[in-house]
Amino acid sequence: MKVVCTLCFFIACSICLSLLPVSEARAQGRVALVIGNAAYANAPLLRNSRNDADDISDQLRRLGFEVVDGRDLDSRGMRSVLARFAQKLKGTEAALFYYSGHGLQIDGQNYLVPVDAQVDPDSIVTFELLKLEDVIDALGYTAGTRLLVLDACRTNPFAKAVAQRSGTRGGEMTRGLARIERTQGMLIAYATQPNAVAADGTGRNSPFTTALVREMQEPGIEVGALFRRVAVSVNRDTRGQQTPELSVSLLGDFYLNPQESDLIAWKKMGPLSSASVVTLKAFIAKFPSSSLVDAARAQIDTIENANERERLVNEYTEKERQLRLDLEQAEAGFRKASEELAQLRRRDELRRADEEKRLSSIAPAQSPAAPPPEPDAGERNRLANEVAALEANKARLAEQRASLERAMAERLAKTQSDRERAEQRLAVETARLPAVALDARGTTTPTRQKSTSSCQEINARAQLGDISESDRTALRQCR
Structure with missing residues (x-):
């Protein structure tokens, strides 16, 4: 049955590819398929899956991806949109698959659950689910970077039914998703660790997607470092109850947000002492929240x-x-x-x-004339x-x-x-700048956090008179 299902899927893909114009079949750039399943017919509504998919789609479009969207898809709809996605991947530089909804594993195989899946143990058949192996095969249509992002391990109402069915038919059902073995040339990001359950979240998004959308907005972070930052955020926000897992076997660096980071832009300016006011003001305008702004x-x-x-x-x-x-x-x-x-x-x-001499020579009998005006x-x-x-x-x-x-x-x-x-x-x-450095992959350390005060920094603050008692203690240690 599994072989027949996979064969049918690829026959459908091949037929669709043959019907496409050459220009569409050879789309360039970066393509993503984003599925959000929330309105399950036979299970309670997932409150955040559509929001998760919508927000990821919006962010990917801002980053230059062509996005194929699917929301609340039944079994046929999931296969159809996956085939359409595969058709667009030939000649692309990157392909990304994102799924938010129910997922499960049966006999070590991972499945994504369409919205029309049955809860009745006697009605559940695996070929009505979307096998994750089919998604990996679809991603293989690109020769570029392949990214598989799964926010699909929520508490599963199908688990009991599958377990009952497995108990009578010799199968075995385990919580969450199993670790995928076919990872060469791929990055696979799980919302939580294998065989564990992820939170749906109480806000607009799940904890995993909340962190992912936020980190995707940071420019210049290599994709492996980006998902490691997501994992740190999710672990912190869930107080250690959920830790995403990452499998990376990419052969080169890839950037979801390829824009320039604040540290790269800072380094391009050259020595700080030679930077112009125009250049520095442009940096502040472009990176207003950077710790380098001060x-x-x-x-x-x-x-x-x-x-x-x-x-x-x-x-x-x-x-x-x-x-x-x-x-x-x-x-x-x-x-x-x-x-x-x-x-x-x-x-x-x-x-x-002269006038006095002239007057003295005149006879005394003569009356002196009035002196002429000067x-x-x-x-x-x-x-x-x-x-x-x-x-x-x-x-x-x-x-x-x-x-x-x-x-x-x-x-x-x-x-x-x-x-x-x-x-x-x-x-x-x-004095703070040396703490802002490149990691092993050439990406910035998180600039939202200030570095620990160095002796040089404390000395500088002391000269300004801006020094606390703890700084005074540290300054004595510096000396």
Whole structure:
């Protein structure tokens, strides 16, 4: 019966492939089949399976997958959608199968349960279930990466019926799914360990799918590392009651989310000291939740403070230069006016002396004539006023220059203080950077968690006055 079922499935696949246009049969890229079975006709509704499948489909589409969807499929529907999926895989770079619903094992064979499966022990026949071996065979139609993701080990209402049937017909039924042996060139992710049962979840999704959807949004994580992170999250969230299992025999790295990670982008910037403000701000905008953002902001503050200091110095230099020119011009005008006034006064003195000599030579009997008006008196007054004005302008410019020097000294002192604080902040943040490193596969360690304080970091915080009692104890140990 098992041989006939498998043969029928592949005959159907071959017929469908022959009817497809060449362009469709040779689809490029990444293709996924996502099935969510929840509305079982002969068992209670699974509350989360459709949500799980919907959310995985949405996320896969965002990551560039062509998704074949199946929801609440009966036996014929599951085989039909699997055949359609297989038809699309030739020439693709990756194929992914995701299933959320009931699954079970009978005699060491794994089956996925369609929604029309019978609970009556006398009505259950294995060829009405979808054998997981058929799914693996369908994935084999791609020459690229093959991923099999099974969130299919929930508490099974079919278990009792299958056990009763097995008890009368010589079969053996075990909880959960059995470990798959045909794993070469594949990644197989189980929601829980073999022969164990996974939780359906009390929220929108199961614990496994909740973690998977979240981790798929993180860019640049190799798929093996991604599912290891999923396992850690599920174990933590279920308080150790559920631990996903992973089987990896891929021959190369594969990324569900191939976008650049924050650490890769950080490394591409080169040394932090040479990064520009534009580059650092672009990094913050792209990775706002990265633990490297604080270091980027500290470096931006350092650069901007240095730029502000340079701008102030240039501004002071230009203003001081202009004031110096004004003072030189005022000094030149003052000297010129003073010389003209001195010359005019010397001429007046000579004129008066000549006039006195002339008057002394006139006979005493003659009445002295009234002295002629001084022709340069108005000019002398003008020059005297100009000299006074120029002297006042010199004093004003000197005071203005002194005020500028005082103001610039204060601004430069504040800028220098801000720069020193920014550099100290930068020292604190860069002290954390060595803890953010690549793992053996070249992926980032989780950047959501801050690293343990190092001696360098504690010393930097101590310089800022931001140090706790525990840090003081650690600092004594550092010394």
